[in-house]
Amino acid sequence: MTKRIRVRRNDSPLSPRSYWRLLAWSPAIMLVGMAAGAVLIVRSMLVWGVDDDDYQFGLDIPLSAGLLILWAGAVALILLPPRGVLALRSGPFEAKRLMVWPLGRRFRMWNMLAAPVCGLLVVFVPFAIPTALGWNPGIPASPWVGLPMALGLTAVASGLVGIVLRSALHGVELTPTHLIARGYLWTRRYPRHQIVSVNPVVLTFWSSALLRMLMNRDVEHSLQLSLVDGREPLLLASNSHEADVDAAAEIIRAWRSAFVG
Template sequence: MTKRVRSRRSDGPIPPTLYWRLFRLSPLIMLFGMAAGGVLIIRSILVWGVEDTDYPFGIDIPIAAAVLVVWGCAAVALLTPPRSVLARRDGANESAALVWPLGRRFRLWTIIAAPVCGLLVAIAPFPILVALGWDPAIPANLWLGLPMAIGLALFAAALTWIVLRGALHGVEITPTHLIARGYFITRRYQRDAIVSINAVTLKWWPNLVLSTLMSREVEHTLQLSLVGGEEPMLYAANSHEHDVEIGAEMVRAWRQRAE
């Protein structure tokens, strides 16, 4: 009787070393996606969507499409990490690892928003120019137009920053630190300084801000208790309640192994 040998499952679509390189370079990758998406959408509208206007088809359209395809492949790779770079529930990772459930709810949306965000960034300056009287057919209206234009520009800048950090969004644990990469900033916490980890419900004001910004209800996230008495909220960790509970379990296991 021959013995059946079960084949070992692949670690992932790409090697861990390559994934970490893509991960560290992801803001640049997202920037390429934004630029290519903005060019492709605008040029496509001008060539095929505007009547009685002569906008010829140019080489920039297939180039932007090709860049967008490459960006799409990189985005798929970033969203399907190898198992060896993911944090384990028993906390037995020997090197840096991503706590994948934390931040998972919005990671996909912020990444795939890159092409549309490129369009928004491209058109954001126009309301400011119109408010300043750039178009002779429209009189300048600084009192009304300029605040609206500045608000739109600030929103576009914030959205751009969020999208650039889309693949980084979440929590990473290393042998010595917990790294929380939120929508706007990155915070680091020493492993030995963490006393406890809890899944919590957001207070009303961060709930309102994040829900407005993401156009979806944002309720659950992770909260740390530190040696000095601080209790920071990890907005990088917000996701569905089930994801946050699993992520908290992974971080607790990682922390307990330091004892």
């Protein structure tokens, strides 16, 4: 049974060319969101949450708030791609670059909106390991308990930064020659002529558990490619709801068939 693919009727104020340029700058945009969010949250807590005259209202607070507003506007534009960048089951597929929008839809927005909070976490990371080693004279050293916790916090924060920086890029793109899967930490490219089939699958226990830990949500469905050399790689950049994965599989099959023969 063929599932109906929902097509968004409204359109973006950006042209496809402008949208791709904005998307290329998305890691820098996410970095601005992390930095501005961290400054605004920390300074607001100190000024209005701590009864101390040493913490006064300054221009950094409205400046960081203004940057967050600009960041939110850029995020809104990224989440509203123009029709010209979207790959549809009906084609055409001749464009240099098309986005399979259903893939990654489930987490794309939430990962982008996590930037300010992620920035707040990063603020504490540089102090974790030195504090555990006793470099802070007011806190006793705790190498056996505090150091492993500090190293774990650093590893988690580094992973979250990578996820947030790539959150807008996360997903699958199609070109006339390649399928490009942009995961949370790296990008993989698959030549079109090497793809035999694409099918929705249920993730294995370990893959699902890892993504559940990272996303704090159940992740069960993804796409799996079958290649001419016998490999069957999972597209972890495609994790989403079952309906989204099914719809995306139809789009990719149509893209592959459009160039066959």
